[in-house]
Amino acid sequence: MEKKLTVIPPNQINSDAKQPDNMKYRVAAYCRVSTEQEEQLGSFANQITYYTEYINGKEEYQLAGIFSDEGISGTGTRKRAGFRSMIAACEAGKIDLVLTKSISRFARNTRDCLHYARHLKSLGIPVIFEKEGINTMEASGELLFTILSSLAQEESRNISENTRWGIRSRFQQGIPHINTTGFLGYDKDEAGHLIVNQEQAKVVRRIFQDFLEGWQPSEIARKLNEEKVPGVHGEPRWAAVSVLRILRNEKYKGDLLMQKYYVRDFLTRELEQNDGRLTQYYIENNHEAIVERELWEAAQLEQKRIEAFKKTHQIRELGSGSLEPFYGKIFCSQCGGRFVKKRGKSQWKCINTAGEKRKTCQAQPVSEEKIEEQLSLAWAELVSRRGNLLPDWEKEVSQGNPLESLRASQMQELTGKYPAWQHAAKKKRMLVLEILVAQGSVSTVTFMDGIRLKAGEADNA
Ligand SMILES: [Zn+2]
Known part of the structure; x- marks a missing residue:
């Protein structure tokens, strides 16, 4: 059979891609078993038969040899004659693609695997690890190199056998799957890397910004729908849960967590949800961030704060369909109940007072105007104490x-x-965390940094 060198650019390597008739990949397979386990001898013969048939059965493939080693337990790659002659054939330009069953069959340890897979990649030769579904020329290969490098470092610190072979057990269970579609803000380039989609990134940044300015996910969803902002599938169909999913996605700070799914069967590309069986891989600074890391972390803490707040006050939701800035933030100092306001009305009253379901609380209602007036006094008080508060804020x-x-x-x-409340008030959704009402008047106000002012303090000052 006449052999011809075909150079395949990395971005064209795809096991599903059809090659023109006159171009065939010269494909080699590498098999290895330990003869210590007798049942594996059968598997060895099976591997050879399998690869011969597999390669010959593919139109775009041309068999460039089945390389194999047996019973190499306890030796280094120096004695792996089959492996060495395969590498030599690759270096001589006689092979375009290497197939192997799994990482543990290909190399004896992490360092070897990293070394040879990189070496072949530098020659433009992909290695496909079937079991793990990895092609070293694709994004999955980049992931493999990252994981192997970190494992190699781990191994050099701890040379016990268990750790040295850690890679086997991890990869034998399948590989983590990188989902790069179905979320807003990124596209994939030809090599499978995440690149920022600038238009969508604007929406992502706006969601983080709105959230940290006090808008609740349901309110953000409502605004996005009203403005007809396209979602991930192009339609403006936003819900609180899709906003929350964005707020929680680590990809926006440039990291990648692989845990959600893994490839269970390479041949069928079958995905299975990772229910905790697989090690999680977390790569920091994997790609360009859309949201600053600090801001992303602040958004996570804000979600936790809201959860704790809802639990304390036994409320299900903050925020409302009417986009009232104080909805779910005003409480009764007599019974602890939430203050509510009817649409179009200006009176807030305790949910437990007469006229409401449980008529037990005697608390007086309070007008929106009165609340604003007292917030204005509280803000003036805060501004007057600014000089004393600055060192604390700087420390925070x-x-x-x-x-x-x-x-x-x-x-x-x-x-x-904004020393005057009328100006600061445009940020009130963010500034005011909680308002307590007693006897038809504001008794305490909690601002966003946690400082709590009692009404009347301003009068006494
Ligand atoms: Zn009450």
Whole structure:
């Protein structure tokens, strides 16, 4: 059979792609078993038969040899004659593609696997690990190199057999699957890398920004629908859950967590949900971020804060369809109940008072106007104390967690920029976390940095 060298650019290597009739990949397979286990001898013969038939059965493939080693337990690659002659054939330009059953069959340890897979890649020769569904020329190969490198470092620290062979057990269970479709903000390039889709990235950034300005996921979804902002499938069909999914997706800070699905069967490409059986792989700075890391972390802490707040006050939702900034934030100091307001009305009243379902609370209602007036006094008080509060805010900015740090720097900025409530009020959705009402008047206000002012403090000051 006449052999001819075909150079395949990395971005064209795809096991499903059809090659023109005159171009065939010269494909080699590498098989290896340990003869210590007798039943594997049968599997060895099977592997050879399988690859011969598999390669001959593919129109675009041309058999370039089945290379094999037996009973190599306890030796280095130096003694793997079959492996060595395959590498030599690759270096001589006689092979275009290498197929092998699995990572543990291909190499004896992590370092060898990394070394030879990289070497062949540098020659333009992909290695396909069937069991793991990895092609070293594709994104899955980049992932493999990343994982192998980190494992190799782990191994050099701990040379016990268990760790050395850790790679086997991990990969024998299947490989993590990278889902790069079905989420907003990124496209995939030809090599499978994530690249920022600038138009969609704007929507992602806006969602994080709105959320950290006090808009709840249901409210953000409502606004996006009203503005007809296209979602991931092009339609403006937003729901609270899709907004939350975006707020929680680690890809937006540039990281990649692979745990959701894995490839169970390479031949059928069957995916299975990872229910905790597989090791999770987390790669930091895997691709370009859309949201600053600090901001992303602040959004996670804000979600936790809201969860704790809802639990404390026994409410199901913050925010409302009417987009009221204080909905779910005003509470009764007598019974702990939530203050509610009828659409179009200006009176807030305890949900447990007369006229409502459980007529037990005697709390007086309070007008929206009164609330604003008292917030204005509280804000003036806060601004007057600014000089004393600045050192605390500065400390929070440098030592607090990302949310504390963000809120402290915003407090610094807003108390300086907007000394009058009428101006600060445009940020009230974010600024005010909780309002307690007693005797028809505001008793305490909690601002976003956690500072709590009692009404009347301003009068006494
Ligand atoms: Zn009440």
